[in-house]
Amino acid sequence: MNTTHLLLSANSRHHSNDTSGNCSTIPAMSLYELLSVLPSQLQTHVDSADDRTFLHAMFRERSLHSLIKIHERLQQYEECCPTPVLDRATSLAQGVSRELQATSLNAEVKELLKLLSNPYMESLLSVHDTVAQKTYEPQLPPLPDDIDDDEDSVKIIRLVKSKEPLGATIKRDEHTGAVTIARILRGGAADRSGLIHVGDELKEVNGIPVDDKQPEDIIHILAQSQGAITFKVVPGMQQESPAKEPKMYVRALFDYNPEEDKAIPCKEAGLAFRKGDILQVMCQDDVTWWQAKHDGHTSGRAGLIPSKHFQESVLQLSFSLIVSLLFSPPASFRRSFRLSRRDRKTNKSMYECKKSDRYDTADVATYEEVTTYRRAPTEKHRLVLLVGPTGVGLNELKKKLLISDPQHFSVTVPHTSRQKRNQESDGVEYHFISKHLFEADIQNNKFIEYGEFKGNYYGTSLDSIRSVLAKNKVCLLDVQPHTLKHLRTVEFKPYVVFLKPPPVEHLRETRKNAKFLSGKDDKGSAKPFTEEDFMEMINTAQQMENQYGHLFDKVIVNDDLSAAFSALKVTLRKVELEAQWVPVGWTHS
Template identity: 70%
Template sequence: MPALATGAGHEPAGLYALLAALPSQLQPHVSRPEDNTFLQDMFGERGLHSLVKIHERLQHYEESKPAPVLGSATILAQELSKQLELKSENGDIKELTKLLENPHVKSLLSVHDTVAQKQYDPELPPLPEDLDDEENSVKIIRLVKNKEPLGATIRRDDRTGAIIVARIMRGGAADRSGLIHSGDELKEVNGIPVDDKNPEDIIRILAQSQGAITFKVVPGSKEDAPIREPKVFLRALFDYDPSKDSAIPCKEAGLGFKKGSILEIMSQEDATWWQAKHDGDANPRAGLIPSKQFQERRFALRQPAATLPLQRTLSRRPSGFRRSFRLSRRDRKTNKSMYESKKSQMYDMADVPTYEEVTPYCRQSGAKHRLVVLVGPSGVGMNELKRKLLISDPQHFGVTIPHTSRPKKNQECDGVEYHFISKHLFEADIHNNKFVEYGEYKGNYYGTSLDTLRGVLAKKKVCLLDVQPHAIKLLRTAEFKPFIVFVKPPAMERLSETRKNAKIISSKDDKGSARPFTEEDFQEMLNTAEVMESQYGHLFEKVIVNDDLTTAFSELQSALKRVETETHFVPVSWTHS
C-alpha cells in the first residue's frame, strides 16, 4: 500500500481528507480499468462521505466536549435539602427548600446526571437462567410505547395453541423497531406468561401498558427482509367502517374511510387484508382494509341495487335528455317520449366498485383540458350552470353542437343549431360507436358525437357536457380524462322555496308549454338524484348541491380552477396509456 499524503504542515490529515485523496493516490497502482472504476465509485459514494463527516464531528466533540463539574447533582440537592431542614426557617430558606422539592427541578437534575454519566442505554432485564433447550433462541425485546398502538396483530395457532405474531403494521412502533416479526411466538409480556391467555386478554394488557414494554419471544422461521413495494394509491369507491366489520382480524387495527378517499397501500402481502393509510396523513402507521378481491366477493354476495327504477324514472322526465341535444321549441312541442338510449344498463353493473388505482396528475401548460361532465336529474339546474360558465368566459369554455338526421329548416345553418347528416350516415355512426348519447324522435335521430367533443378540446377550450350517467363510462378514458360533477338538488323545502318562480317544459300535453314545478316534479327529482348517486356515486369527483344558483356556480368555478392548476389523483390508466 503506498504512503498517503498528509495535510498541510505536519499535522495528519483528517479521515475525510484521506478518503477524498484515496482514488488519485491509488490510481497508479491499479492496472485494470474496471478496478479503477470500482474504487472511484466506492470512495466517491455520497453516503460514505456523509458517514465519515459524522465520524469526524463526533471525534471532535469527544476531544473538546465540556467535562461535567459534578456527576450527581441529584445527591447534592438531597444533601442540601437535609441541611436546610436544620436551619432557621426564614423566607429564603423556605423558598429554596420548596424549589428543590419541585418535581420539575428533580427531573431536570436527573437528566443532568444521566448526561454527565453517559447512562443512555435502557436497563434490560437479565436473561432467564432456567431456559429449556428448545428456547435457546429466545429474544428479550423492550419497546417504548406511548399512546399509539404497537402496530401488530396476534393469533392463536390452531395446532400448537401458541400465541403467534400474525402481522406487523407498516409504519407502526413494532415495524419501526425492526425487532418483532410476523411468525414470532410470544411467550411473555412484561413478565406475564401468555400461554394460558386468549389474544383478546393480551391485547388488553398491551392497551393498558404505557412506557417500556418487555416481550419474550421465540423468533419464527428466518425470512428474507420484506421487499418494500413501490407506492400504490387507490381511490376508495365505497364507505368502510372497521368497527362494523365482523370479518376483520382486529377492529382496533382497521382503517376507516369514505367513498372518494385516497389511500396509500403500504402492504399487499395478505391476500385478504391489505395495509393502508390515508394520503397525506402524518401518522406513519398503517391500518387494515379489505383487499380488492375480498371486498368484491363480499359485494357480489349482496343483492345488487336495482337499475330498473332509474330507467323508469328517467323515462318519465324527457326534458333533461332533450336539452342535452338542444332541441328547438318546435321539436319540444311535439315530442311526447324520451329518446331511448341504446346503452345497456347491465354494462354499468358488470363490475363491482371497490377501489380504483390512481396516480398524481397535473395538467401541463398547453395540454388539452379535461372534459367537464355534469350529471344530475332533470330540472336541477345543469343548463343554468353551463350557461353561466359560458357567459363568464366564452374564450375558455365551449359546448358541443349535436347531430341530427332531420332535414335542415330554412332559418337554420349547418354547424350552428345542429350538424345535419343523413339518416343512413347517422345509423352507420351508431354502428361504429361514434356517439356519446343518441335517441330517436319522430323518425329522426339526435345525438352527441365523440368527434364534437374532440373538436372543442382541440381548440384548447374546456368542453362542458351534460349526459345521462350511464354514458360516463364511455368517456372515462385517457383521451378525455373527464372531471365528473354531480349536481344535486337540495331538500324538498328548499326546492319549493328556490324554484317557486321557475318553469319546466312539459311533455305531457301536445303544446309542450312551460309550466311551474309541482311537488310531484320535486319528489321525482329527489328520487332520481338518490338513485343516480347510489349507482354512480363512485364515479363522481365533485358533488354540488344547487341550493342557491350563485353559490353553486361559484363552487363549480373554484372546482374547475383547481382541476386546471393543481395536482390531483386520476386513474393510473389515464397516464400510462
C-alpha cells in the same frame, strides 16, 4: 384462525437482550467492518455447507444490523454529547460576587457585579443548574432474574409504553396452539424498532405465560400494563423481505369502517376511509388484508384494509342480487331513469337513450389505482362532464360558464336526422344528416348518446367533442350517468362534476317561482315545479350517486345558483392548473 391486534403503545426507547451471552465493544475496528470480514475468515474453519449457510444468514439478519446501528449511535452520543462542566453555576456566581465586593470597585468590577446581579442572568443560571442536575435517560426496570439459560434462542424485548400503537397483530396457530406474530404494520413502532418479526412466537408478556391464553386475554394484559412492557419471544424462521414503501396509490370507491366489519382480524388495526379518499398501499403480502395509509397524513403508520380481491368476493353475492333486481326493476325505479314526456320537450341536451331505462351492470367498485396528472400547456383540455337529475340546473350552469368566457368554454353541436328549418344553419344548431347515415353511425358506435323523438334521431357524437377540444377550448357536456365509463378514456381524461339538489325544503323555497321552459321542437308554455318533481329529482340524484358516485370527481350542491357557479369556476380552474389524481392508464411513463 383467530387473529387480534396488540393494543400496546410503544416509542423508540427500547432495548433487546439475548439470553445466550454477553456483548462487548470492539475498539479496534467498526462492527460493520467486522461483519464484512468474518464470513470470509470463518470460511476455512467451517466444513458443513449448512453451517456456512447459517452463518451467512445470521450476518445478513436485519435485527443484527439494527443492533449495530443502535450501538454506533450510542457511541457517537457518548463521544459528542456535551456534558455540563458543573451543576452549581448559581452558587458559583454568588461566590464570585462576594469576592468581588471585597476588592476595589473599579469600572470593570462594577460592570461584572451588575451583570451577575441581573434577574435575567440569575434565572438563566438557575435553569442551567436544573437541567444539569436532572437525568433524562429512560428508567427501565431490570431484566427478569429467572431467565432459563438453556433457552438460547429466546429473546427478551422491552418496550416503553406511550400513546402510539405497537402496530402488530397476533394469532393462535390452530395446529400447534402457539401464539405468533401474524403481521407487522408498516411504519408502526414494532416495524421501526426492528425487534419483533412476523413468525416470532410469543411466550410471555410481563412475566405472564401466554401458552394457555387466547389472543383476547393477551390484549387485556397489555391494556392493563403501565410503563415498560417485557416480551419473551422465540424468534421465528420466517424470512422477511426488506421493508419499503411501494409507490402505489388507489382511490377508494366505497366507504369502509372497520368497527362495522365482522371479518377484519382486529378492528383496532383497521383503517377507516370514505369513498373518494386516496390511499397509499404499503403492503400487499396478505391476499386478504392490505396495509395502507391515507395520502398526505403525517403519520407513517399503516392500517388494515380489505384487499381488492377480498372486497369483491364479499360483495359478489349482494351484487348478484342487485343485478337480478335491475333486470326486472319496479316501475317507479325504471321511471326515474327515463325521460318524461315533458323532459323530452324541455331539455335539449338530454335524449331518450336506449340504454337509460335501467342502471347498467357495472363491475363491483372497490379500488382504482391512480397517479397524479397535471395538464401541460401544449395538451388539449380535459373534457368536463356535468351529471345530475332533470331540473337540478345543469343547463343554467352551463350557460353561465359559456357567457362568462365564450373563448374558453364551448359545447358540442348535436346531430339530428330531421330536416333543416329556414332559420337554421348546418353545424350551428345541429349537424343535419340523413336518417340512413345516422343509423349507420349508430352501428359504428360514433354516438355517446342518441334517442328518437317524433320519428327523428338526435344524438351527441364523439367527433363533436373532438372538434371542440381541437380548438383548445374546454368542452362542457352534460350526459346521462351510464355513459361515464365509456368516456373515461386516456383521450378525453374527463373530469366529472355531479350537480346535486339540496334538501326538499330548500327546493320548495328556491324554486317556488321556477318553471320548466319549452324545449327543442315544441313551443309549449312554461310549467312550474310540482312536489312530485322535487321528490323525483332527489330520488334520482340519490340513485345516481349510489350507482355512479365512485366516478364523480366533484359534487356540488345547487342550493344557490350563484354559489354553485362560483364553486364550479374555482374547481375547473384547479383542474387546469393543479395536479389531479387520475387512473394510472391516463398518464404515460
